Amino acid sequence: MESVIRQDNIEDCIKSINNADILVGIPSYNNAKTIGHVVRAVQGGFAKYFPEKKTVLVNSDGGSTDGTMDVVQDATIDSLQSILLSHKVNPFVKITTPYRGIPGKGSAFRRIFEIADSLQVKACAVVDSDLRSITPEWIELLIKPVLEGGFDYVAPLYQRHKYDGTITNSIIYPLTRALYGKRVRQPIGGDFGFSGRLAKFYLSENVWETDVARYGIDIWMTTTAIANNFKVCQSYLGAKIHDPKDPGADLSAMLYQVVGSAFDLMETYSDIWKNIKGSEPVPTFGFRYDVGLEPVSVNIERMIDRFCLGVQELGFVWKDVLPGSLFDFFRDLTAVSLENYAIPDEAWVDTIYCFTIAAHKKTLNREHLLRSLTPLYIGRVASFIMETKDSTASEVEHKIETLCTVFENKKKALLNDWGWKGVEE
Amino acid sequence: MGLEGGRGMNIIERIMVEPFERFYEKLLVFLPNLITSLILLVIGVLLGIFVKWIFHRIFRTMNLDVLSQRSGMRDALSRSGFREPLSIILSRILKWLTIITFIIVAMQNLSIPTVEHLIDRMFLYLPNIFIAALILILGYILGNFFGRAAIIASVNAGITRAGFIGKAIKATVFLLSCTMALEQLGIGKETIIIAFAIVFGGVVFAFSIAFGFGGKDIAKNYLRKKMKEPEGGDDEIDHL
Numbered sequence: 001m002e003s004v005i006r007q008d009n010i011e012d013c014i015k016s017i018n019n020a021d022i023l024v025g026i027p028s029y030n031n032a033k034t035i036g037h038v039v040r041a042v043q044g045g046f047a048k049y050f051p052e053k054k055t056v057l058v059n060s061d062g063g064s065t066d067g068t069m070d071v072v073q074d075a076t077i078d079s080l081q082s083i084l085l086s087h088k089v090n091p092f093v094k095i096t097t098p099y100r101g102i103p104g105k106g107s108a109f110r111r112i113f114e115i116a117d118s119l120q121v122k123a124c125a126v127v128d129s130d131l132r133s134i135t136p137e138w139i140e141l142l143i144k145p146v147l148e149g150g151f152d153y154v155a156p157l158y159q160r161h162k163y164d165g166t167i168t169n170s171i172i173y174p175l176t177r178a179l180y181g182k183r184v185r186q187p188i189g190g191d192f193g194f195s196g197r198l199a200k201f202y203l204s205e206n207v208w209e210t211d212v213a214r215y216g217i218d219i220w221m222t223t224t225a226i227a228n229n230f231k232v233c234q235s236y237l238g239a240k241i242h243d244p245k246d247p248g249a250d251l252s253a254m255l256y257q258v259v260g261s262a263f264d265l266m267e268t269y270s271d272i273w274k275n276i277k278g279s280e281p282v283p284t285f286g287f288r289y290d291v292g293l294e295p296v297s298v299n300i301e302r303m304i305d306r307f308c309l310g311v312q313e314l315g316f317v318w319k320d321v322l323p324g325s326l327f328d329f330f331r332d333l334t335a336v337s338l339e340n341y342a343i344p345d346e347a348w349v350d351t352i353y354c355f356t357i358a359a360h361k362k363t364l365n366r367e368h369l370l371r372s373l374t375p376l377y378i379g380r381v382a383s384f385i386m387e388t389k390d391s392t393a394s395e396v397e398h399k400i401e402t403l404c405t406v407f408e409n410k411k412k413a414l415l416n417d418w419g420w421k422g423v424e425e
Numbered sequence: 426m427g428l429e430g431g432r433g434m435n436i437i438e439r440i441m442v443e444p445f446e447r448f449y450e451k452l453l454v455f456l457p458n459l460i461t462s463l464i465l466l467v468i469g470v471l472l473g474i475f476v477k478w479i480f481h482r483i484f485r486t487m488n489l490d491v492l493s494q495r496s497g498m499r500d501a502l503s504r505s506g507f508r509e510p511l512s513i514i515l516s517r518i519l520k521w522l523t524i525i526t527f528i529i530v531a532m533q534n535l536s537i538p539t540v541e542h543l544i545d546r547m548f549l550y551l552p553n554i555f556i557a558a559l560i561l562i563l564g565y566i567l568g569n570f571f572g573r574a575a576i577i578a579s580v581n582a583g584i585t586r587a588g589f590i591g592k593a594i595k596a597t598v599f600l601l602s603c604t605m606a607l608e609q610l611g612i613g614k615e616t617i618i619i620a621f622a623i624v625f626g627g628v629v630f631a632f633s634i635a636f637g638f639g640g641k642d643i644a645k646n647y648l649r650k651k652m653k654e655p656e657g658g659d660d661e662i663d664h665l
Contacts, residue, residue: 164663188665252581254664296663306583313580313587317573320503362494368573374581 010097017093020119021053022046022143024127025112026072027105029062031129034243036075038131039094043077045139047089055092058115059129060099060108068129069096104214106207109221116199123147125154125193133241134191141235141286142193149285152230154193155184155222157284158240159291162388162396163298166381167258169400171352172219175262178407179273180226183281184234188218188258191237198230216261223262227269236286239293252374260370263359274420278408290393303382304341308334310375317372321358326350330376343383345406351376353410357417455535462531469527477520484512557606564602568595597625 024042028035039057046055059072073096099111109126116124123146127134145151158165168188176187194202205224207213212220225232266273311330318327329347351373358369388396415421484490493499493511507514532540572595579587604621607613 160663165665167664190665250581251664252577258665302583306580309583309585309587310580313576313591317577362499365570365573368577371577371581 010095013093013095014115014118017056017119019054020056020093020121021123022050022147023056023058023112023116023119023121023124024139024143025058025060025109025116025124026127026129027060027062027108027112028064028068028072028129029108030064030066030068031243032064032066032068032071034132035059035068035129036071038127038129038134039072039075040077041131041134041136042127042139043075043092044136045143046092047077048136049140050143051087051089054090056115056119056121057092057094058112059094059096060111061096062103062108063098069098072096101208102213104217106213106215106217106220109217110203110208110213113199113203116196117203121196121199123193123195124199125191127191128242130243131191131240132243133239135238138191138237141237142191145233145235145283145285146193146195149233149283150231151193151233151283152195152198153222153225153232154285155232155234155282156186156189156191156240157234157236157286158186158189159236159238159289159293159393160240161293161296162391162393163296163385166384167255167377170348170377170380170384170403171259172262173400174349174404174407175352175356176219176223176226177279177404178411179266179276180223180269181273181276181279182226182232183279183404184222184226184232186234187222189240190218191240192218192221193235194221194225195230198225201228201230211257211261211264215257216264219258219261220265223265223269227265227272233283233285236284236288238289239291251378252371255374255377256367256370259355259373260359260366263356263370266356267360270418270420274415274418277411279404298385300382300385301338303378303385304338307375307379307382310372310379314372314375317364317368320363321369321372322351322354326354330379333379341383341386343380345403346410348380348403349406349410351380352407353414353417356414360418458535462534465527465531465534469524469531472527473520473524476523477516480519481512481516484515489515553610557609560602560606560609564599564606568598568602571595571598600625 024045026035026038026042039059042057046053046057059069061069061072073094095115097111097115099107101107101110112124112126123143125139125142127138127142142154142156145154165186168186172187173185177183202221202224207220210216307330311334315327315331322330326347333341333343355369355373358364359366363369384399388399391399489512490499490510493502499511502511502514529544533544572591575594576587576591579590584590600621604618608618
């Protein structure tokens with residue numbers, strides 16, 4: 001049913017495999033607990049939806065010490081009948097390989113792209129190794145739009161709790177949409193499908209010694225695909241449930257990495273986004289259904305305290321970044337009662353655009369600038385949670401849509417401040 | 426009587442007139458030097474103003490301010506409290522270098538041995554002043570940088586005394602650079618190092634005792650009130 005290639009004879013075996021139709025990559029680092037399920041889901045996806053195709057699973061590992069690679073090698077669906085399969089299935093190849101270079105998800109992806117390129121695959125997908133909700137259908141939904149629909153890039157579309165994905169909802173999605181004109185709802189989802197052609201293009205880009213190799217790969221893949229006019233779509237995958245986040249994970253570091261990567265791409269593709277007005281939806285595949293999501297607990301008072309602390313202490317940092325009126329607004333907000341606390345869309349969009357301009361003009365040390373955004377972001381999240389306390393998922397989606405419109409409407413001001421005066425006229 | 430009168434006149438001449446004559450002769454020699462020096466001083470000041478004006482224009486033509494902004498130098502200067510553009514700062518430095526050079530030339534022109542000796546010593550000491558100034562400037566820039574990094578990190582960690590922590594770190598880095606600068610200048614070399622070590626060590630020791638032993642309960646309450654998160658569960662938001 002399957003053959004496993006270990007790290008010591010990979011290059012020879014890739015030559016012996018010669019080519020493949022589909023490749024699914026799983027980057028990993030100490031994910032022994034969860035990766036087995038992901039491997040079985042991929043195997044199920046291959047067997048169920050692509051039984052006649054030549055398929056390869058690649059685990060690109062960052063030097064795990066918990067036996068992740070052994071789990072990948074051992075994980076298998078014992079009986080395909082358990083997933084109601086009776087047809088003949090082509091064997092699939094499982095490759096486990098450590099990646100080289102800068103430690104990070106980007107370097108792991110680079111190894112996957114290299115193998116995909118060597119095998120001249122037609123379609124690829126990458127999925128996270130900590131997923132608990134992945135099913136064989138994910139593989140179909142990420143691969144088929146490429147194989148049968150002629151798309152080059154398939155972004156994921158998840159059903160998420162209304163309070164989850166707040167960096168995506170409040171910054172990355174609206175900003176990417178306003179800049180590049182495509183409504184890709186989860187630009188940093190982590191699970192993507194793409195064509196062999198796009199994998200080759202990714203490999204040819206000179207970014208593998210930069211922060212893209214460390215942490216900025218998700219937004220880089222999405223933006224690169226859109227900005228370079230590859231055919232983009234999205235597939236509805238259902239709920240995204242993964243291993244609980246590391247409680248020690250630093251929010252400001254997360255913001256620095258994600259927002260910093262988006263700002264870097266703004267520099268790279270400024271010639272492209274300056275000419276784009278408005279946005280358009282991208283084709284969406286998959287059957288939409290509601291999912292019961294686990295409740296998410298939040299501490300609004302603490303969030304507002306953090307925001308107030310930021311306004312109280314970081315005024316000297318923000319005075320070079322935000323206009324006086326906006327800073328005065330935030331300062332006044334620290335004195336209002338909880339019921340009246342709100343950061344409206346306009347103020348939030350102005351804030352993000354001011355930070356993009358400050359990063360572009362190097363007004364401040366980059367890391368200080370991006371990390372100082374944290375209290376404002378927490379303040380905005382608190383405001384959003386209060387505003388959507390009693391809202392349904394579709395009402396929340398509508399509010400995000402309204403925010404996106406404000407991002408798009410204020411793009412002209414961004415262009416002026418960036419130095420592209422008169423571009424839109 | 427006549428002879429005695431002549432001797433008396435000689436004595437008066439020697440005591441009163443000759444010193445004045447010598448002074449007058451020296452003044453005749455010194456006065457042109459003084460006037461030349463004053464003229465040099467005036468020329469130096471005027472040339473300094475001109476140098477500042479011309480270099481400011483040259484730097485602006487070279488787009489130095491834009492370059493400094495792009496390279497992040499403007500950011501570093503602004504962090505250090507220099508709000509003016511780099512072109513103005515550099516042209517001002519050149520102005521003062523010109524004026525100081527002319528002051529030194531003017532003083533040497535006076536041909537006063539003591540002044541000449543002082544200038545010689547000053548020239549030998551000058552590298553120390555330059556290095557000390559450099560240490561102070563670097564200390565100031567680094568102090569601001571680390572102070573701001575500390576405030577941002579503390580705010581993001583929810584520490585309510587973030588401002589105090591930032592200022593303390595800024596002051597510590599600058600104090601350290603002051604100590605190094607004074608050591609470079611050779612002023613109270615060992616005393617300063619010992620004083621710094623005593624003060625710094627003392628502060629750390631005092632905090633250790635206060636928080637670890639003496640004021641255990643106060644420190645406990647203080648930390649609970651000032652540094653600990655308010656009571657309540659952790660947020661479970663997945664931000665990405």
